[in-house]
Amino acid sequence: MGRMHEITRDTAIMTRHVLRIDTSAPDLSFVIPAYNEAETIVETLDRVSRKAGRLVPRSEIIVVDDGSRDGTADLVQAGDWAVPVRLLRLSRNFGKEQAIMAGLRHAAGKAVVILDADLQEPLRYVDAMLQKYREGHEIVYAVRAHRDDESWLKRRGTAAFYRFLNIGSEVPIPAGARDFRLMDRKVVDALCALPETNRFMKGLYAWVGFRTFAIPVELQPRGGGSTKFGFRRLLRLGMTGLTAFTDWPLRMWTGIGMVLASMSILYGLFLAARTLLLGHDLPGWSTLAVAIFFFGGIQVMSIGVLGEYLACVFNEVKGRPGYLIAQDVTIARAPEC
Numbered sequence: 051m052g053r054m055h056e057i058t059r060d061t062a063i064m065t066r067h068v069l070r071i072d073t074s075a076p077d078l079s080f081v082i083p084a085y086n087e088a089e090t091i092v093e094t095l096d097r098v099s100r101k102a103g104r105l106v107p108r109s110e111i112i113v114v115d116d117g118s119r120d121g122t123a124d125l126v127q128a129g130d131w132a133v134p135v136r137l138l139r140l141s142r143n144f145g146k147e148q149a150i151m152a153g154l155r156h157a158a159g160k161a162v163v164i165l166d167a168d169l170q171e172p173l174r175y176v177d178a179m180l181q182k183y184r185e186g187h188e189i190v191y192a193v194r195a196h197r198d199d200e201s202w203l204k205r206r207g208t209a210a211f212y213r214f215l216n217i218g219s220e221v222p223i224p225a226g227a228r229d230f231r232l233m234d235r236k237v238v239d240a241l242c243a244l245p246e247t248n249r250f251m252k253g254l255y256a257w258v259g260f261r262t263f264a265i266p267v268e269l270q271p272r273g274g275g276s277t278k279f280g281f282r283r284l285l286r287l288g289m290t291g292l293t294a295f296t297d298w299p300l301r302m303w304t305g306i307g308m309v310l311a312s313m314s315i316l317y318g319l320f321l322a323a324r325t326l327l328l329g330h331d332l333p334g335w336s337t338l339a340v341a342i343f344f345f346g347g348i349q350v351m352s353i354g355v356l357g358e359y360l361a362c363v364f365n366e367v368k369g370r371p372g373y374l375i376a377q378d379v380t381i382a383r384a385p386e387c
């Protein structure tokens with residue numbers, strides 16, 4: 051047994067020596083979530099791998115294929131990239147938030163950059179992020195310089211969402227922040243240690259704290275393909291964010307109930323006094339009908355809000371993992387001897 055152990059150890063040392071495998075952590079990991087990005091993934095990886103090679107001596111790229119059905123994963127595997135590329139293929143589409151988490155959990159770098167796979171985020175900003183990181187900032191994130199590329203409705207909707215989200219939120223959650231950011235290992239470890247499964251990443255980045263710096267970025271139009279965030283997906287993400295970071299929509303019903311009950315008592319007293327003074331007055335069915343509809347509506351609405359929060363509790367309690375990994379491969383060039 052002891053002999054075998056020795057042989058294994060010697061072989062390991064020899065292999066490392068011969069192939070000159072460096073087992074220390076990479077300086078930088080790039081995490082790239084990709085869902086049906088066959089049109090842009092090759093160009094993205096080409097650019098990122100060349101950039102990574104120029105920025106730091108040791109880097110890795112982690113592509114999280116979030117259940118693509120257009121051959122994105124095959125394109126990643128078929129490529130010959132300048133730095134090691136690890137492909138995590140999720141078993142189906144779990145959504146960007148989960149894809150990012152899968153990437154963060156597998157990233158080994160001393161710092162991690164999250165980047166989209168659609169060429170919207172120019173890589174020149176990574177230099178600025180690294181610069182700020184070296185000055186001592188633990189999170190350097192991209193914030194949209196403007197939203198001119200979005201429709202009026204989307205701009206107003208986003209603004210309203212962040213206003214609601216920030217009412218009573220423990221920490222301010224910035225409105226224009228992107229997932230595009232550089233984070234120190236400490237921050238990544240903190241995010242990975244959080245226990246919740248359903249995640250609203252933009253809230254969590256703010257919640258973990260740390261020394262943070264925002265860089266305004268000018269986004270490019272998509273390099274190909276189309277946006278994966280339609281109205282329904284955005285709405286679902288918004289609901290996840292609201293339920294994860296606020297509790298005022300739950301609590302406000304106590305106040306509303308109290309105000310309505312007080313108003314009803316006052317109105318009752320008024321009606322009683324009027325009947326005593328002026329006699330019995332039968333008409334008034336319209337007041338009754340309006341009151342019934344009004345209170346009915348209020349009750350259904352409050353039950354609906356309760357339902358939203360309960361659904362989140364239900365999902366968390368089930369304890370299912372946020373994603374499943376179907377394949378984990380690293381595509382690396384043979385080391386030059």
Ligand code: UDP
Nearest residue numbers: 083084085116145146149166167277278279
């Ligand atoms: N994405 C993902 N899973 C999804 C939806 C999106 O991994 O379910 C990835 C997508 O491939 C892209 C990034 O998240 O790399 C941002 O998506 P998109 O560009 O569609 O969002 P937008 O820029 O329009 O907000």
Ligand code: MG
Nearest residue numbers: 166168170272
């Ligand atoms: Mg995009």
